[in-house]
Structure formats: C-alpha cells, structure tokens
Amino acid sequence: MVERRMAPGDDETMDEIHRRLKESEAANLTADPQPPGVWERVQMARHETRPYTLDYIKLVFTDFHELHGDRRFGEDAAIVAGIARYHDEPCVVLGHQKGRTTRTRQQRNFGMPKPEGYRKALRVMKLAEKFNRPIFTFIDTPGAYPGIDAEERGEAEAIAYNLREMAKLRVPVIVTVTGEGGSGGALAIAVGDVVLMLENAIYSVISPEGCASILWRDRAFAEQAAKALKITAEDLLQFGLIDKIVPEPQGGAHTDHEAMARILDKHLSEALASVKGLGEAERVGRRYDKFRAMGEFSER
Amino acid sequence: MAWFRKKEAPKSPDPGEERTVRTEGQFVKCPKCDALLVKGEIEDNLNVCPRCDHHMRIKAADRLAMTFDEGEWEELDSALVSNDPLNFVDTKGYDKRLEEAQKSTGIMDAVIIGEGRIGGHSSIICSMELSFVGGSLGSVVGEKITRAIERAIEKKLALVIFSASGGARMQEGAISLMQMAKISAALARMDEARLPFISVLTDPTTGGVTASYAMLGDLNIAEPGAQIGFAGPRVIEQTIRQKLPEGFQRAEFLLSHGMLDAVVQRKNIREFIIDSLNFMMRNS
Ligand SMILES: [Zn+2]
Numbered sequence: 001m002v003e004r005r006m007a008p009g010d011d012e013t014m015d016e017i018h019r020r021l022k023e024s025e026a027a028n029l030t031a032d033p034q035p036p037g038v039w040e041r042v043q044m045a046r047h048e049t050r051p052y053t054l055d056y057i058k059l060v061f062t063d064f065h066e067l068h069g070d071r072r073f074g075e076d077a078a079i080v081a082g083i084a085r086y087h088d089e090p091c092v093v094l095g096h097q098k099g100r101t102t103r104t105r106q107q108r109n110f111g112m113p114k115p116e117g118y119r120k121a122l123r124v125m126k127l128a129e130k131f132n133r134p135i136f137t138f139i140d141t142p143g144a145y146p147g148i149d150a151e152e153r154g155e156a157e158a159i160a161y162n163l164r165e166m167a168k169l170r171v172p173v174i175v176t177v178t179g180e181g182g183s184g185g186a187l188a189i190a191v192g193d194v195v196l197m198l199e200n201a202i203y204s205v206i207s208p209e210g211c212a213s214i215l216w217r218d219r220a221f222a223e224q225a226a227k228a229l230k231i232t233a234e235d236l237l238q239f240g241l242i243d244k245i246v247p248e249p250q251g252g253a254h255t256d257h258e259a260m261a262r263i264l265d266k267h268l269s270e271a272l273a274s275v276k277g278l279g280e281a282e283r284v285g286r287r288y289d290k291f292r293a294m295g296e297f298s299e300r
Numbered sequence: 301m302a303w304f305r306k307k308e309a310p311k312s313p314d315p316g317e318e319r320t321v322r323t324e325g326q327f328v329k330c331p332k333c334d335a336l337l338v339k340g341e342i343e344d345n346l347n348v349c350p351r352c353d354h355h356m357r358i359k360a361a362d363r364l365a366m367t368f369d370e371g372e373w374e375e376l377d378s379a380l381v382s383n384d385p386l387n388f389v390d391t392k393g394y395d396k397r398l399e400e401a402q403k404s405t406g407i408m409d410a411v412i413i414g415e416g417r418i419g420g421h422s423s424i425i426c427s428m429e430l431s432f433v434g435g436s437l438g439s440v441v442g443e444k445i446t447r448a449i450e451r452a453i454e455k456k457l458a459l460v461i462f463s464a465s466g467g468a469r470m471q472e473g474a475i476s477l478m479q480m481a482k483i484s485a486a487l488a489r490m491d492e493a494r495l496p497f498i499s500v501l502t503d504p505t506t507g508g509v510t511a512s513y514a515m516l517g518d519l520n521i522a523e524p525g526a527q528i529g530f531a532g533p534r535v536i537e538q539t540i541r542q543k544l545p546e547g548f549q550r551a552e553f554l555l556s557h558g559m560l561d562a563v564v565q566r567k568n569i570r571e572f573i574i575d576s577l578n579f580m581m582r583n584s
Contacts, residue, residue, distance in 0.1 A: 144511075144530060144531070145539075146530070146531030146532075146535045146536045146539050147531075147536060147539060147540055148536065148540065148542075148544065148545070148548065150530070150531075151529050151530060151531065151536070151548070151549060152557045153557070154515075154557070154558075154559045155511070155530040155531070156510035156511040156514075156515050156528075156529065156530035157515040157559060159511040159512070159530070160480075160484060160510070160511050160512050160513070160514070160515040160516050161515070161516070163480055163481050163484035163485070163511075163512055164484040164485070164487055164488045164491070164516055165488070167481070167484060167485035167488045168488045168492070181474075183468075183477060183508070184468075184477070184480060184507075184508050184511040184512075184530070187477055187478075187480060187481055188511075190481075191481050191484075191485070203474050203477075204473065204474055204477070205468045205469075205470055205472075205473055205474055205476050205477040205508070206468075206470055210535070211470050214470065215390035215391065215470065216390055216391060225390070228386065228388050228389065228390065229386070229388075229470070229473045229474075230386050230473045230474070231473065231474065235473075235474075236474055239385065239473075239474070239475055241474050241475065241478055287485075288485050288489070291478060291481045291482045291485050292446065292482055292485065292486075294442075294475065294478040294479070294481075294482055295439035295440075295442050295443050295475060295478070295479065295482065296382070296383055296385035296439050296472070296475055297380050297381060297382055297383060297439045297440050297443055298380070298381050298382075298383045299379050299380055299381075300379045300380075300381050300408070
C-alpha cells in the first residue's frame with residue numbers, strides 16, 4: 001500500500017475545494033442521517049470532490065505507470081490506463097477520469113471518451129491478457145463524447161468492439177462503478193467477472209436530463225426521470241445487473257477518500273479472489289452466463 | 301440512447317414514426333423530393349423513390365420476405381413480451397405504450413426473427429421494426445437476438461441483422477443497456493465459431509444498437525442515405541454549439557470515414573448477402 005494520506009487528483013487543491021464545499025449547499029448532503037434519495041445520489045455521484053480513478057490508483061495501487069494512446073489515432077485523457085501493482089501483484093488498471101479545475105475538466109473532456117480512449121483501454125486490456133495479469137476498471141463518465149470528430153472516427157464501433165472483446169478476455173476483470181455509469185460510454189469498459197458499484201454511484205441507460213428531454217420533452221423533469229429509470233446501486237443489484245454494492249463512508253465517498261479507498265480495497269481483494277482461482281474457460285463462461293441472464297421478459 | 305427532439309415537436313414521440321406522408325387514395329408523397337408517386341409502382345420498386353432514389357422506411361416483415369429464398373421463412377420466439385420491469389411511467393405508462401405498439405404493428409416487440417434459406421444457405425434473419433417504440437432495444441429484442449445467435453452457432457447457420465432503431469429502450473433502464481453487452485458477448489462466440497454475421501444498417505440506426513451488434517458484423521453494410529450514428533444530432537449540436545455539416549451521419553458519410561464496408565441499394569442487398577455467404581460458408 002502507498003503511504004499517502006492525501007489524494008490530490010489532478011492538480012487541483014483538495015483542501016481548497018473541501019473548504020469551499022463545506023460552506024456551500026453540498027455540505028448539506030452529508031448532514032442528513034437518512035439514506036439519500038435518488039436525486040441526492042445523482043448529485044453525489046457527480047460531486048466534484050468524489051474520488052476519481054487516479055485517486056483510487058494512488059490510494060489502492062502502487063507502482064503505477066500510465067500508458068498512453070491507442071496506436072491508431074491519438075491519446076484521450078478522458079480515460080487513464082496503465083500497469084500497476086495491486087497488493088504486489090502486477091495488474092492493469094484503467095478508468096474514466098474527470099478533472100476538477102476548469103483547465104483539467106477540459107483537458108479530461110469531462111470524462112467523456114472519444115473512440116481513441118476506448119481503443120486505448122482495450123489495447124491495454126489485451127496487454128494484461130497477453131501477460132496473464134488481472135484487470136481493474138473504474139467507471140465514472142456522463143457518457144461517450146457526442147461530437148463530430150468522435151462520430152467520424154467511429155464512437156459506436158469503438159464501444160461495440162470493446163463489448164465483444166471484453167466478453168472474451170481470458171484474465172480476471174474486476175469492474176467498479178465509482179460515480180456516473182453513463183450508458184454505453186460506461187459499459188464499454190465495464191464487462192467484467194465481478195461488477196461492483198459504490199453505494200451512491202448511479203448507472204443508467206441515459207442521463208436523467210436526456211431522458212427527461214425526450215420523454216417529458218423538458219429537462220426540468222430530470223428528477224422524475226432519475227426516479228423512473230431506477231439508477232441506484234440497490235436497483236441494479238435487484239435486477240441482477242451488478243454483483244455487489246460497496247458501502248461508502250458516512251456522508252459519502254467525497255467526505256473521506258482514504259476511508260473510501262480502504263473499503264474499496266477490501267471489496268476488490270474479495271472480488272479478485274473469487275475469480276482468480278477459476279480456469280480460464282470457466283471464468284469466461286461464467287462471465288458470459290452472467291450477462292446472458294440479464295433481461296426481464298415473459299413468454300406468452 | 302435515443303436522440304433528442306425539439307420541445308415543440310408534434311405528439312407521437314416514437315423516433316420510428318413513419319415519415320412517409322400518406323395522401324388520399326392511390327398516391328404516396330416522397331418525403332425527400334416531394335414527388336407524388338403511385339402507390340403500387342413505388343411498392344414494386346421496393347419503396348425506393350424512382351425520382352430521387354430515396355430509400356423509404358419499410359416494415360420488418362417485408363425485409364424477411366425480400367431476403368429469404370422464395371420469401372419463405374419460419375418465425376422464432378414470437379411469443380416473448382416485455383413485462384415492464386421498472387413500472388415505468390413518463391407522460392404515459394410503458395405498459396400502455398407496449399399495448400398500443402403491439403396493436404398497431406401486430407407484433408409483440410421490436411424485432412422479428414426468421415429462419416430460412418438465403419441463396420440456399422441456412423440462415424437466421426433478425427429484422428427490427430422501427431415503428432415499435434422506435435425500434436428500441438430492450439429485454440425482448442436482446443433475448444430474441446441472443447437466442448438467434450446461439451441457435452445459429454448450434455446449427456451452424458449464417459446470421460443477418462437488419463437494424464432500424466433509435467437505440468436502447470429507456471423504459472427498461474439499465475436492463476436495456478446490458479442487452480448491448482449480452483448480444484455482443486454472444487457475437488463473440490459466433491465470431492470464434494467462424495460463422496458469418498452480416499449487419500445491414502437501415503434508416504435510422506443510432507445509439508446503443510449502433511454501439512453494439514450493428515457495428516460487429518463480419519460485414520457492415522448500409523442502405524443509401526440511412527442515418528447512422530452513436531449520439532443524436534441534436535445532442536451533438538447542443539454539445540459543440542455548431543451546425544452539423546451536410547450529410548453528417550448518413551451512410552455515405554460513414555463510408556467515406558471507413559466505418560462501412562459498402563453502401564448497397566435495396567434492390568441489390570439480397571444478391572450482396574448471397575455472394576458474401578458464398579464466400580463465407582461451405583457449399584450447402
Ligand atoms: Zn423522391
């Protein structure tokens with residue numbers, strides 16, 4: 001384990017942000033002893049001091065070396081990927097990355113990857129497969145980037161290809177939804193043997209705002225849409241779409257990064273242990289069966 | 301992810317709403333060039349405008365009839381229905397939406413699966429029905445296509461999917477999203493079994509359908525002018541605050557960016573599939 005006490009993400013100053021937030025309305029989120037409602041969870045999942053992938057990498061992993069680029073077109077800072085050690089075991093770790101300052105938010109494109117981000121992620125996952133190392137992925141994105149360049153370079157194809165290839169990966173894949181699980185842009189790095197989800201994370205087919213503007217024809221109905229879409233960790237567990245909920249520290253992950261990292265570490269260890277001993281064929285078979293069973297229908 | 305529509309858009313919000321303007325009696329107006337076309341003649345022309353080559357949207361069942369040998373096929377898994385797992389209600393209950401769609405289309409959900417022969421090759425076709433809740437991908441579409449793929453692997457059949465969809469079905473939430481992973485995982489097995497999958501993208505194919513099986517064919521082909529993309533045009537416009545270029549997300553745009561193997565006229569699709577299957581399959 002690393003010795004760090006602080007988890008500064010991406011060149012922001014956490015102290016400043018924390019001080020500012022304590023005085024703001026966001027502090028109210030932590031004051032309520034009741035379990036948060038759906039909309040509060042949406043806000044917590046998007047909270048700007050919520051731990052991001054690089055924070056978890058610093059707190060839970062060691063010897064991280066970031067690997068850049070898809071070797072096809074470019075580098076995409078909305079996804080970070082690299083090799084590291086998890087409790088001394090060499091592994092690949094990757095995930096969406098958001099920024100916390102105006103500059104880093106733009107640099108990270110608000111955590112919305114372009115095709116090169118997904119292709120980089122797959123390239124590094126294949127590296128893990130080749131050298132028989134486990135893969136950890138962290139999910140926190142509003143969605144894949146909706147832009148002209150992303151469409152030109154095949155955003156849809158990049159996501160689709162990842163879905164197919166991740167289903168085949170012969171090494172353990174441990175997925176954690178840490179913040180926003182934004183639709184296909186999240187799923188594209190979230191096909192795993194074990195899918196964990198933090199207590200206050202959300203995972204949805206479309207953002208509440210997007211859903212509201214289509215079905216209610218007004219973004220103001222986002223809160224209603226969030227409820228209707230059933231996007232909380234409890235909902236996903238109930239439908240069998242995730243394997244386990246990871247509890248957050250009192251008040252939410254953003255209030256105590258170190259405590260959050262300790263809890264997550266324990267769950268990652270358990271998750272890895274549960275699939276590491278399986279033979280390759282069995283592990284891949286179980287991963288298939290898990291996603292195969294997802295769906296709710298009747299036969300008339 | 302379906303695309304956004306303007307607030308002031310008319311009611312009947314399915315993205316799959318038929319654009320063809322039906323005029324009184326014997327004439328159909330081409331939605332692109334406004335030509336008044338005699339109904340029987342346009343149908344004989346596979347619903348392609350003889351004036352401007354506009355490929356009009358057609359029914360899922362017509363695709364099957366046009367593609368299988370002698371227009372003969374046997375339907376599979378027609379009895380699967382969604383059971384509204386979220387009890388989803390927006391301006392209307394999802395159960396009501398389903399009921400209305402079932403009544404108006406005569407099918408239980410947004411895809412028809414048929415088994416038959418194409419150029420003598422035993423094949424399964426999955427054909428999406430756009431007018432059923434926007435051709436959206438939910439549990440039933442996901443399960444039917446996955447079963448079709450598994451059956452194709454078991455019986456060594458070829459697979460053809462005609463996509464026509466606004467994307468994942470919002471009313472089934474994250475369950476819909478996971479259908480993308482489920483179908484793609486089945487396609488991974490089909491790929492490993494070295495069986496052919498030809499994906500035909502028709503107008504429109506967007507969101508989660510494009511971002512899963514529609515882009516995973518051994519060959520991905522599209523009809524001329526078909527709108528194909530991941531994000532909806534309005535979402536992109538709102539994000540980048542620019543007008544989109546002419547022809548953006550049309551089949552020809554994707555072709556020029558290397559995302560499609562070919563853009564094929566409707567009248568040539570069957571022949572294209574047969575020649576491809578002749579290449580891909582042992583003589584049967
Ligand atoms: Zn015309």
